Amino acid sequence: MAKHVLIFGAHPDDIESFCGGTAIRYAHMGWKVFFCVATNGNVGSTTLPKAEIAKVRYGEAKKAASIIGAELIWLGFDDEFLIDSVETRHAFINAMRIADPDVVICPCRTDYNPDHSITGYIVDECLHMAQVPNIETGTPITKKPIPHLYFMDTPAGVGFEPELYVDITDVFEKKVELLACHESQNSWMKTLFNYEMSAFLEIPARYRGLQAGVPMAEGFRPSYRWGRNFTRHYLPDCLSQAGQFR
Template sequence: MNILALGAHPDDIEIQCAGTLALYAQAGHKVFMAVATNGNVGSPTHSRDEIGAIRKQEQINSCALIGAELIWMDFDDEWLFNDRPTRTRFIDAIRQADPDVMFIHGPTDYHPDHRISGQIAEDARIPASVRLVETSLPYIKKIPHMFYMDNPTGLGFEPEAYVDVSSVMKIKQDMLRCHVSQDTWIRAVYGDDVSITDMMDKNAANRGQQMNVAFAEGFREVKTYPRTGNFGLLPGFGR
């Protein structure tokens, strides 16, 4: 299968579903990681251009750990809008990956870029398969099945399904640690005793406790018509 995770910022995908992606990659599936914004405001010291370039390289480094292909969409951080050019780019991201399964941000997430990227991805799901919706890439022949990723702290998100990521938790942590600039940013904002993995580790442990394993990731199913898959598409699916 082809698997596409679409996140708003560099590091979002790692926090929410990198363990699940690592399991897909280990099973021989093709994984794509699409990042909508370039993260060009996330630095206490660098210019916008400097931090944008740094964050792109960090994302490349993270993808390399599981052999994922990066789709870099390059919108400005904090300025993502649901307009025609943006939706067109999202359609092309889906067409490039031609996914069987997609992971997107859900509507209860705290960050506007997260919510907007999830809504655009959900809205682009069917147009990506429509011949007369003309973009730079040809239309795809199948409509992917979509899952909402967890929220960063789990707040306001009730999983319908879980994936046990205990065996790949170190890979998940290593992928997130590739985002060195964000560890610097977090420590500058919240203090030196807070690391980039703290919040992720806590939520993964909490989700793991809910399914009686060490670490897990939680998901909900996107219910929009047509339903082209089910929870059985998740690796090691548990409820």
């Protein structure tokens, strides 16, 4: 039976940006891949109204996920206003039950954007709740053990020290293809941060690759909270130091 990986992103395009290569490698390994996007991206435009850009961004996320056969779970919370609440936790727990994951990947809890950090916080706080019957979400509880949790890199790697790396050299061009589906964000990122999305992918990938001893890599940290199995690692061909497999 195929294993499942559930990757959380705060916004449409976050997963492709910071974990896209690893998602592709999981798909190549025969894992069932789930993309869960917490917010609808409805502020991500200087020209389109909120409802319209949200529809555009859903279509872009759906297209990107379909390229690698991933299933998209769309939570639809308002962009830039994600908060930790009962409603939000129920939605995250329900996503975990839908995906029934062996591995979960999410944003770092100290990322620069509040939606990113809140997404990572809620995932980390709720990881064990998908197995609790008295927390009802409308989806049956998962029968698997608590999944293994990894935090993905931050934009430009700021404030993030990876402990583990995944070699994405052979799938980097496919990662670029996934992010290219998010056409609405090219001009938005240029306006907001004055960078090209292609450089946004390549420079961090080469830097993390330099650290890992491969041409291109993505960086991760495991969760060390009690109840998580951190004596083994379940990232594709996981590297801990330059060229050393875990």
